[in-house]
Amino acid sequence: MSLKRIIEKSDIDKANIPSSYQILGDIMLIKFKPKIKHEIKEKVARAILNKIHNIKTVCEIKKVVGEFRQPKTSFLAGNGSFVTIHKEHGILYKLDVSKIMFSKGNLFERQRLIKQIGANETIVDMFAGIGYFSLGLAKFSGAKKIYAIEKNPVAFEFLKENIKLNKIKNIRPILGDCKKISEQKDMQNIADRVIMGYLPNTRSFLSNAFKFLKPKGIIHYHDVFRKDELWKKPIEILNKCADKNNCKIKIISKKIVKSYAPNVEHVVVDVEVSK
Ligand SMILES: C[S@@+](CC[C@H](N)C(=O)[O-])C[C@H]1O[C@@H](n2cnc3c(N)ncnc32)[C@H](O)[C@@H]1O
Numbered sequence: 001m002s003l004k005r006i007i008e009k010s011d012i013d014k015a016n017i018p019s020s021y022q023i024l025g026d027i028m029l030i031k032f033k034p035k036i037k038h039e040i041k042e043k044v045a046r047a048i049l050n051k052i053h054n055i056k057t058v059c060e061i062k063k064v065v066g067e068f069r070q071p072k073t074s075f076l077a078g079n080g081s082f083v084t085i086h087k088e089h090g091i092l093y094k095l096d097v098s099k100i101m102f103s104k105g106n107l108f109e110r111q112r113l114i115k116q117i118g119a120n121e122t123i124v125d126m127f128a129g130i131g132y133f134s135l136g137l138a139k140f141s142g143a144k145k146i147y148a149i150e151k152n153p154v155a156f157e158f159l160k161e162n163i164k165l166n167k168i169k170n171i172r173p174i175l176g177d178c179k180k181i182s183e184q185k186d187m188q189n190i191a192d193r194v195i196m197g198y199l200p201n202t203r204s205f206l207s208n209a210f211k212f213l214k215p216k217g218i219i220h221y222h223d224v225f226r227k228d229e230l231w232k233k234p235i236e237i238l239n240k241c242a243d244k245n246n247c248k249i250k251i252i253s254k255k256i257v258k259s260y261a262p263n264v265e266h267v268v269v270d271v272e273v274s275k
Contacts, residue, residue, distance in 0.1 A: 002019060003017050003018060003019065003021055003030070003044075003048070004017050004019070006048065006051050006052065007044065007047040007048060007051055010043075010047045012040065012043055012044055012047060013040075016032075016033075016036050016040050016044065017044060018030050018031055018032050018033065018044075022061070022102075022104050023055065024084055024086040024093075024095070024097055024102055025084030025085050025086040025087070026054060026055055026056040026057065026084055027055070027056070027057045027058075027059060027078075027081075027082070027084045027097050028048060028052070028055045028057070028058045028059070029059050029060075029061040029071075029073065029097060030044070030045075030048075030058065030059070030060060030061065030076075031060070031061055031062070032044075032060060041060055041076055042076050042077055044058075044076075045058035045076035045077035045078070046058075046077045048077075049077055049078055055078070056078050056079045056081070057075070057077070057078030057079055057080060057081055057082070057084075058076045058077045058078050059073050059074060059075055059076055059082070059097060059098070060073065060074050060076055061073050061097075062074075064101045067151070068151070068152040068154075068155065069101050069129075069198075069199075070099060070100070070101065071097065071098070071099075071100070071101045073097055073098045082096050082097050082098040082099075083095070083096045083097075084097065085165070086102065088107065088110075089110075089111065089136065090136075090139065090140070091131075091135045091136050091139060091166060092162065092165045092166055093130055093131065093132075093135070093162055094130070094158055094161050094162055094165060095130050095158050096154070096158070099154050099155075100129070100130055100154065100155055100158060101129075102130075102132070103132075103258075105257065105258035105266070106132065106197070106257060106258070108257075109197075109257050109268060110132060110133060110136055111136075113133060113136075113137060113141075113195070113220065114136050114137060114140050114141050116270075117137060117141035117142060117143050117193070118142065118192070119142035120142060120143075120144040121141075121142070121143050121144060121192040121193055122143070122144055122145045122146075122147075122190055122191050122192050122193075122214075123137060123143050123145070123146045123147070123191060123192065123193045123194070123195065124146075124147045124149070124187075124190070124191040124193075124194045124195070124209075124212040125137075125146060125147065125148045125149065125195045125197070126149055126178040126194060126195065126196050126197075126198070126205060126208070126209060126212075127149070127150070127178065127195075127196065127197050127198035128148035128149055128150045128155075128159055128173070129150060129152075129155050129159065129197075130155050130158040130159050130162055131148065131158075131159050131162045131163065131171070132197065133195050133197055134146045134148040134159075134171050135162055135163070135166055135168065135171070138163075138166075138168045138170050138171045139166060139168060143170060144170065145170050145171075145172065146170060146171045146172070147171075147172050147174060147187070147190075147191070147212075148171050148172065148173050148174065149174045149176060149178045149181055150173070150174070150175060151175075151176060151177050151178070153175065156173065156175045159173050160173050178205065178208060179205065179208050182208035182209075182211040182212055183211070187211075187212060188211050188212065189211075189212075189213070189214050189215070190212060190214065191212040191213050191214060191217055192213075192214060192217050192218070193217055193218045193219075193220070194209045194212050194213055194217065194218070194219045194220070195220045196209055196219065196220060196221050196222050197220070197222050198222065199222060199223065199224050199260065199266055200223065200224040200260075201223070201224075202221065202222050202223040202224075203223055203237050203241075206219075206221065206237070206238070206241040207241055207244065207245060209221070210241070210242075210245045210247060210273060210275075213273055213275065214275075215274065215275045216272070216273070216274050216275070217272070217273055218252070218270060218271065218272050218273070219270075219271050219273060220268055220269075220270055221234070221238065221268065221269045221270075221271060222257070222266065222267070222268045223237075223266075223267060223269075224260050224264055224265070224266055224267075225264070225265060225267055226263055226264055226265075227263050227264070227265060230254075230256075230265065230267065231254050231269075234254070234267060234269050235251060235254075235269070238251070238269065238271055242273065245275075246275070247273050247274060247275050248273070248274045249271050249272065249273050249274075250271065250272040250274075251269060251270075251271055252270040252271060252272055253269070253270045254267065254268075254269045254270075255267065255268050255269075
């Protein structure tokens with residue numbers, strides 16, 4: 001339901017009520033238009049708390065920044081806790097919304113992937129975060145083992161907690177840079193499938209993804225492209241990388257996941273690699 005409907009009986013000017021929000025566990029994150037005064041934002045937040053009783057904290061979210069994709073979040077009203085447990089399709093995700101992002105736009109992609117996994121697959125999740133992809137795959141697909149690599153120590157702690165929270169046994173969490181981990185001999189030629197769920201400039205990690213793969217395997221290559229670059233540019237990048245690594249590739253599917261910015265799309269290309 002829209003926020004305008006939720007708080008329609010308040011005296012807040014409708015123009016100041018944002019249309020975009022996200023609920024994670026008992027926390028609501030809202031994105032305001034620029035130049036709205038802080039006291040109005042607090043008033044909106046308090047009106048939400050009065051109307052939706054299972055929301056305990058309301059925060060403002062601005063952009064997501066940096067290598068660790070950290071959100072710029074600030075407190076507006078409520079009990080002040082940034083840590084929550086979000087439930088989605090039978091998986092519990094514990095996270096701190098002031099330090100860790102959670103993209104609602106990737107929900108369909110998380111579900112789509114689960115349906116593709118064959119029995120006994122070994123998977124490398126190169127950018128595991130708090131377990132966005134790994135947890136669902138471990139619990140609901142037939143995957144034998146998932147190596148979940150995460151560089152940010154804060155996200156990594158939540159990843160380990162979430163593995164326990166969901167009683168999962170087939171994930172091996174690894175703290176580190178997936179580029180460096182792909183250089184380890186014991187991590188090469190091990191995966192039936194590699195997930196590259198990171199933006200932007202994921203292309204700079206493609207050669208590393210090839211290293212994790214067995215002689216034949218699948219890469220889910222996420223990246224960001226302008227609309228006019230689709231689909232020539234991503235396929236060119238994949239072909240170039242395959243040539244550089246003496247591999248052959250076959251494109252299995254290509255899909256827009258969500259809009260990333262005006263005229264720019266987050267896409268995923270599923271590609272079969274033969275070494
Ligand atoms: C936030 S997730 C992307 C969102 C996720 N795919 C989803 O479905 O919502 C990307 C993660 O990759 C991690 N990361 C960035 N660079 C990395 C690297 N070189 N090695 C391992 N993890 C990395 C970030 O810290 C972050 O936790």
